[in-house]
Amino acid sequence: MKRLFFIGIRSEFYYTRLILGLVGVMGYWSFSDGLYAQTSESSLPSVEEPFGQQVMISMESYAYTPSEIVVKAGIPLTLTLSNESFLVPHNFLLDDPSGIRLVDADISSGDTKAVTLTLTEPGIYTFYCNKQLLFFPTHREQGMEGRLIVR
C-alpha cells in the first residue's frame, strides 16, 4: 500500500513559508510524532498552510493512487481526482469514521474534479468507488478503495 505524507505546497511556497516562519509572523506549531522528520524544515518554525492541503489522487481500474493518505485535521483539504481509465466511469465516495457520507463525486473517463473540504475530527475515513458494470463485482470489491487518515 502506498503512503503519502502530506507536507504542504513545497515547491512554490517553500521560501515564502520559510521567511514567514523565521520572522514568526503567524505563529507556529511543532509535531512530536515525526510526521515531518524527513523534511529539512522540521526544525524551523512553520506557519499554518495558507493555501490548504493539496492531494492528487488518480483513479484507475480498479485502484486509487495513492490509496492511503495522511492529512491534518482542521486545515482545508483539496482532493484533485483524475480518472485515468479508458471509457470506465469512476466515483469517489468518502465516508467519515461513523459512516456518514461526506463526498459523492462522479468522474467520467478522462476527467478531473477537485473537491475541497475541512475535516475537523481525527480518525480513519474511507473512500471507495461503488460503480459496477452489469452483474460484475463493484469496483470497490475489485480493490478500488482507500483510507484517508486525519491526524
Ligand SMILES: [Cu+2]
Ligand atoms: Cu470505479
